[in-house]
Amino acid sequence: MNNDITIIGAGIAGLTTACALAQKTRLSIAIIDTKPLAQTWQPDSYHHRVSAIALSSKRIFQNIGAWQHIASHRISPFNRITVWDNASSAEVSFRAAEVGEAQLGYILENNLMQDALLSCLQQLPQVIIHASTTLDMSQLQHSKLIIGADGANSWVRQQAGIKLAAEDYGHDAIVATVRTAKPHEQNARQVFLQDGPLAFLPLNDSHLCSIVWSMPPEQAQATLALNDDEFKSQLSQAFSNRLGEVIETSKRFSFPLKKQRADRYIADRIALIGDAAHTVHPLAGQGLNVGLLDAAALVDVITDALHHNRDFGALQTLRRYERWRKGENALMLSGIDSIKALFCSNKQTTKALRSFGLNITQQMPLLKNLFINRAIGAYDGLPTLALY
Ligand SMILES: Cc1cc2nc3c(=O)[nH]c(=O)nc-3n(C[C@H](O)[C@H](O)[C@H](O)COP(=O)(O)OP(=O)(O)OC[C@H]3O[C@@H](n4cnc5c(N)ncnc54)[C@H](O)[C@@H]3O)c2cc1C
Structure with a gap:
């Protein structure tokens, strides 16, 4: 060279x-x-x-x-980010307008x-x-x-x-594209569950989100092994139905997370x-x-x-x-x-x-x-x- x-x-x-x-x-x-x-x-x-x-x-x-x-x-x-803790009622929300911007960012396919x-x-x-x-x-x-x-x-x-x-962070991240009953309104949401964070990232279609669900590796294996109906039901529940029922899911993939x-x-x-x-x-x-x-x-x-x-x-x-x-x-x-x-x-x-x-x-x-x-x-x- x-x-x-x-x-x-x-x-x-x-x-x-x-x-x-x-x-x-x-x-x-x-x-x-x-x-x-x-x-x-x-x-x-x-x-x-x-x-x-x-x-x-x-x-x-x-x-x-x-x-x-x-x-x-x-x-x-x-144009909005909402984060909350499942173990309490605490929640924080950021809007693009608060920092004088039209957007806070973009979800892009790698x-x-x-x-x-x-x-x-x-x-x-x-x-x-x-x-x-x-x-x-x-x-x-x-x-x-x-x-x-x-x-x-x-x-x-x-x-x-x-x-x-x-x-090791002691987490694997499960990712998938899901369709929800309610529209996401361009709000990137994340809940901190007992075992790790779950994010619903809003996609260009108002009812589609890309999810990133981090959890201990054994639990991730079990979650990957669920059939689609069981997965959709567990996911809706974990997200407290904030976007209504999860009604469709793509194939799931998982990634080990390391610091x-x-x-x-x-x-x-x-x-x-x-x-x-x-x-x-x-x-x-x-x-x-x-x-x-x-x-x-x-x-x-x-x-x-x-x-x-x-x-x-x-x-x-x-x-x-x-x-x-x-x-x-x-x-x-x-x-x-x-x-x-x-x-x-x-x-x-x-x-x-x-x-x-x-x-x-x-x-x-x-x-x-x-x-x-x-x-x-x-x-x-x-x-x-x-x-x-
Ligand atoms: C589940 C998950 C969600 C994420 N979400 C976000 C997010 O929302 N926002 C964000 O900013 N980041 C996010 N990240 C992090 C982000 O994906 C990575 O930081 C980013 O992709 C790294 O890019 P990179 O180009 O540094 O490395 P890589 O994408 O890993 O690219 C490395 C390249 O090097 C090549 N390569 C490897 N070894 C060799 C070699 N010996 N010779 C030649 N080529 C080689 C590989 O083939 C590859 O093409 C996420 C990560 C995960 C796992």
Whole structure:
């Protein structure tokens, strides 16, 4: 490989980085994935892998020209978030209007984002895509920078000898697309049940939601084994029939959930982004959003180095990326872990504390805005691509 930058992993974080770098620089870029890469989005059914996308992520897609493709196919905006605790009457609700926005975010199918990014790359001849390809490190020695965007089991991270702190959350997430009797009204709802959170994410059809139901692995196995009628009935009950009966369900899929934090985001001529650097519980819908901010921040650091005739792959240059994103992510990811610890505990004192927390948040507009601005990606220190 004789290109300037090699990106390992053509997931959403890797493809976004490739698009942005190709548009902002004259560098030659290769992107490599072990899997075949084809357009897979289908208009007649929703894909089971969806993500709640913050406005910062939307702006990144807009700024690299991928949003137009996504929006012309299918987007599911939401303008309200409602969270409640099943063990008490405590509830908090955020509305887009409270922060002067029309939407709080979008539910997007992961394969549609990937297709849009692949379409963008087709217009960028300095990016060469190697699908279904496995490499060893010796083939990468001529690249000035290797970007590890190869997900939670990152090969690049292992090759770089970067240590990983990993811990099971003790949850598997069951995902499915369901039809409910009542319309969702573009409200993204989540209830904290005794064993874990259950989210109903509103899709473009007013009666369809994508659900993410996190629970202990044994319980997830039992829930997957239910027949459709039993599953719909248990799901409606778990959600206290807030959207009436669940009347249809797609096939169910489950994902084990792990907390992972890379000790370093960089090594000599190596930078990690996205799930390669960190994974987090999906309860706050932030994993991909923070991964896209990593991508955008790394692009800023590389373009700035080029502008000042500095070596963009040197450890000294990459340190700025690590300081920036590791600091930001520590705040966001540990915040999410604290919510997980608070809401998935059955201790009486913790129950009281979370009920108090939800009630106080609901009553204090400033605190609410602080939370919501973090969640939607509206705060100081955002990378250029995430700005308007
Ligand atoms: C149930 C669930 C719900 C979620 N909901 C949300 C949400 O609402 N909002 C949100 O922001 N996030 C959410 N997330 C998190 C989000 O899905 C991930 O953070 C995101 O998909 C990670 O993207 P990535 O590009 O970093 O990695 P990946 O999507 O894992 O991509 C990595 C790529 O690298 C490739 N690869 C792997 N090894 C190699 C190798 N050795 N060589 C070459 N290529 C390789 C893989 O084939 C893959 O294409 C959720 C996660 C789960 C499990």
